[in-house]
Amino acid sequence: MDLHREDKPHIGFFGRCNTGKSTLVNMLAGQNVSIVSQTKGTTTDTVKKTMELFGAGSVVLIDTAGIDDASQLGEKRVEKTMQAFNLTDVSVVIISQNLAGSYEQDLLQKSKERNIPCILVYNKNDECPVNEQTLRFMQQSEADFLILSALDKTDVKQLSELIAAKLNQRERETENVLQNIVKQGDTVVMVTPIDTSAPKGRLILPQVKMIRQALDCHAMCLTVQPDELQQALNSLNRPPKLVITDSQAFEYVNKIVPRSVYLTSFSLLLAKQKGNFNLYAKGLGQIDRLCDGDTVLMLESCTHQPTCEDIGRVKLPAMLKKYTSKQLNCKAVAGLTDNEKDISKVKLVIQCGGCVASMQQLKNRLQPFVSMNIPVTNYGMAIAYMNGIFKRCSEIFFTNG
Ligand code: SF4
Known part of the structure; x- marks a missing residue:
């Protein structure tokens, strides 16, 4: 598309x-x-x-x-x-x-x-x-x-x-989300796994957007796959200001990046830039309240061909089931117009970063759930939460405005 x-x-x-x-x-x-x-x-x-x-x-x-x-x-x-x-x-x-x-x-x-x-x-x-x-x-x-x-x-x-x-x-969505976080001369390391779910021959839009925003801040960008992260950190004369990872690699990257370095993900940055970060943060607690048989809806703003390592259809449902030890009914809906037929049965909505959507489109998409008080959160935030690192990964937003 x-x-x-x-x-x-x-x-x-x-x-x-x-x-x-x-x-x-x-x-x-x-x-x-x-x-x-x-x-x-x-x-x-x-x-x-x-x-x-x-x-x-x-x-x-x-x-x-x-x-x-x-x-x-x-x-x-x-x-x-x-x-x-x-x-x-x-x-x-x-x-x-x-x-x-x-x-x-x-x-x-x-x-x-x-x-x-x-x-x-x-x-x-x-x-x-x-x-x-x-x-x-x-x-x-x-x-x-x-x-x-x-x-x-x-x-x-x-x-x-x-x-x-x-x-x-x-205005907010056209603002540079990194502008109060990194400054001229800072290094930003971006971790982008290239697995079978990565599109052929290119980076995905959230990665491209963050590279552009870091460059607009006159920061230096170093983009690596998870396996090269340690080597990349070792090669720097001084620690990077920030490491941005694909949320899927959070667990691995968190172990490597020193606690003194800010860590977050592309999805969290997008949630902060164009989503409702506070609403998403509030929705995280619902993960701990899920019961056997509950329906969890993954909302993706784009339509892409699902792969065997697909985040919304495979990895995130597996993480949720492992974390909660519950038999959950996880469903994914792609695009901006389709929706689950009966949303009253949905117990939690997990929205992707929505890189292709505008702030208004994300609001429109989530409005039916919000109006029914159905908890809503975000892909990256849910993954960070389940890895016990949500506080660490959202620190940059509270320390730097
Ligand atoms: S719209 Fe969502 S699922 Fe599609 S590439 Fe952007 S963040 Fe990923």
């Missing part, structure tokens, strides 16, 4: 059929991404397009099928449209023809529940000017709103500026 495409902020366009969603998406993208016609329900599935949005960088526009689609396949399409909310960082809810009612309320509510910044747009104002009732509806919603015609370039520019402003409010 194209990891980098998923890593970009997603803008979801929602509304009834024929409100001009596709025209708006096409105008923003500057090309015909979606088929536009006067026929109701022309967009039958979600369509994604990557574009450069002035002031916000690269984004993915998601054009969705109308939520009032009453055709034979309508139910499936509406389900897909609702799934698109899980991917959405900023939602644009579109109204036209002065039709504003329960459908729009529902879309606004979906955004609100997930804390998704929302823009309400009255479209086709040139064809059917907004009336007082619709204006009141828009004013009473908590969303920012715009009245426009998708065919007017100035109007569309206004929308793109508003989207960019909403995106720029999301």
Whole structure:
């Protein structure tokens, strides 16, 4: 899959059929991404397009099928449209023809529940000017709103500026998570096992991201496999400031890295950068409360071909069963839109680092569990906890801010 495409902020366009969603998406993208016609329900599935949005960088526009689609396949399409909310960082809810009612309320509510910044747009104002009732509806919603015609370039520019402003409010995830931890001239050792679960010929995104962030701090990076870690440490004139390991190698790496050197994992750094670290830390205690037969759900934000050494399907379930000595029902769900059918049976959710997801997408994904008070934690944090080193591995965040 194209990891980098998923890593970009997603803008979801929602509304009834024929409100001009596709025209708006096409105008923003500057090309015909979606088929536009006067026929109701022309967009039958979600369509994604990557574009450069002035002031916000690269984004993915998601054009969705109308939520009032009453055709034979309508139910499936509406389900897909609702799934698109899980991917959405900023939602644009579109109204036209002065039709504003329960459908729009529902879309606004979906955004609100997930804390998704929302823009309400009255479209086709040139064809059917907004009336007082619709204006009141828009004013009473908590969303920012715009009245426009998708065919007017100035109007569309206004929308793109508003989207960019909403995106720029999301600062934490674009911050460098290492910036208060390492400084110019420090050495950072990264431990990246290359086993059968490693992709062929490249590093995975969490590793690439941390190398880049260390370089942005003008630190020196030394990347090794676990077997070479001792040799790498011996070769340095002074100890590294930080060792970042793949969480799977925690037990081994913890024994080698002197206690005076900070140790953490790629997954913990991602949890700190874009996840809800405190929520994840709170969820760790649930590991000790698991009972025979309990369902534990591993959530992975990307879809990758599982291997015999797969972390979410093989290694983490084995560690959990060994640590708890319980017969657990461990399941893995990949991607950002699929979910377990009956989540009420889930006793613990373990989320991966989510390197391909945005902060908002991770929030969207976990929201159904959080709203049902189902404990949630993170891959790396759970592994550190089960190895008795969570305190050590999270020290850097509390010592260095
Ligand atoms: S499983 Fe999660 S952390 Fe690992 S590569 Fe996929 S999205 Fe990134």
